[in-house]
Amino acid sequence: MADPVSLINWSLLALEPPGWGGVLLRGLMNSIEIAIGGYAFGLLLGIGGACGKLYGGPITRDLMECYTTIVRAVPELVLILLLYYAGTDALNSVLGLMGIGEVDISGLVAGIFVIGVVQGAYTTEVLRGAIKAVPAGQIEAARAYGMSPTKVMTRVTLPAMLPYAIPGLSNLWLIATKDTALLAVVGFSELTLVTRQAAGSTKSYLLFFCAAGALYLMLTLVSDVIIKIIERRARRGFVEQS
Amino acid sequence: MIETTPPDATTHAMAFTPEDLPTVESFFKPHRIVLLVIAAGLIFCIAWFMRWDWVPQYLPRLGYGIVVTLTMMFSTAILGFLLAVPLGLVQVTGPWPLKALAKGFCTVIRGTPLLLQLWLLYYGLGSLFPQFPAIRQSFLWPYLRESWPYGVAALTISFAAYEGEVMRGAFAGVPAGEIEAARAYGMSRWTLFRRIWLPRAIHRALPTLNGETVLQLKATPLVATITVIDVYAVISKVRQDTYITYEPLLLLALIYMCLTGILVFAFRYLENRIPTRGA
Secondary structure, X not given: OOOHHHHXXXXXXXXXXXXXXXXXXXXXXXXXXXXXXXXXXXXXXXXXXXXXXXXXXXXXXXXXXXXXXXXXXXXXXXXXXXXXHHHHHHHHHHHHHOOOOXXXXXXXXXXXXXXXXXXXXXXXXXXXXXXXXXXXXXXXXXXXXXXXXXXXXXXXXXXXXXXXXXXXXXXXXXXXXXXXXXXXXXOOOOHHHHHHHHHHHHOOHHHHHHHHHHHHHHHHHHHHHHHHHHHHHHOOOOOOOO | OOOOOOOHHHHOOOOOOHHHOOOHHHHXXXXXXXXXXXXXXXXHHXXXXXXXXXXXXXXXXXXXXXXXXXXHHHHHHHHHHHHHHHHHHHHHHOOHHHHHXXXXXXXXXXXXXXXXXXXXXXXXXXXXXXXXXXXXXXXXXXXXXXXXXXXHHHHHHHHHHHHHHHHHHHHHHOOHHHHHHHHHOOOOHHHHHHHHHHHHHHHHHHHHHHHHHHHHHHHHHHHHHHOOOOHHHHHHHHHXXXXXXXXXXXXXXXXXXXXXXXXXXXXXXXXXXXXXXXX
């Protein structure tokens, strides 16, 4: 049994090819890209979903309810597998029917789609709660001014709900960054999978998994700082609750 | 004073909670009947046109997998909760080194993906342990060679960290007057904790606790990646054996939806049994 300090071979983390640092950083970049893309896609779905749930007809409302219920009741891992295979298959068969032929869907796009659909359900719920927290009088006042429904949405409802939505939305961003790790199971080379490959080929598992953990933690902490700044800005003019 | 984040903000939207269930009276409306007919047609198509001939052969293994999943969920939720109580308490009243330690633990665990923690424990520690002869000869070695202890450890740690934050908020949110009143009665610290502080905190944290337990169920399939045979692993085996892509996954989604539904119904029943007075 050698002494523990010499067991750690720090040169494995070097950025140049004999070390795996560069590979890990590229994996982190992939993770961040997917998280940002999926989060943005989820935000779009969420705005649509929340509006559908609040202002849509009974059938739209029920369909939205089904979407959010199913996504919230089934593990993300299962959803990711299902959407990853089903999504690419469905797209290819549609393209095949249109006579374009099969395309090779990149892992990045598929990953963004999958994370986006999962995030969309949660975002729907967060935004729905936030919109409901906007005092009804403000929306009525906007309507009384003769604003069209779109204008009420963009000028009053969406800006006014933001302070209520930001805690939930920032929480979802942190979940999105961590959910990208699940894409390792479908073989997309993001940080977790890359780490496992690096660890497997060098046999120093502990070093690489700790390094990846530090990278994820850094991402979370940096996000936290930015979220604090955004939150302070969004809550301008609010009475601080002690 | 410690800031009290509303415990709902962390999990409410993420987990399917009892408040989301519809009541029987509000459920049946004319358009719903049309939708139900369409859904029934869809289910019929799925049952008729897709391949389900593999189900009877794998049924016993599926049952075993479900039992493993449920055992994983309940054991780690209970162990994690037992860990979460001291974690939350220490963050509210403890001396600063302990406070910093607990806070650091929660931040690190909540800031990294569960899959990474799982693999760190299984591949990292799992590859480290055999190098120590002392561990190889200890009575723990037969267990450490299996994969499930690592799964239980990772899930427990993650549940404890998330729940520790919730319990911190719950402990801090118990009105100071109640604790002062208990002290004025001459209760010792332990009696005060056991009779007033903990029950009140658990009561406050209960809705979030239910949400977290549902989230824990949704986290269990990750242990299949370290070769624990839960229901997800059984379904993966089916997919490898039969080369069927979608049907096993659909069945798996259905199984998880049923488990979540049962869990949520049970929690609603329990919550209704606990009397609440005022706010």
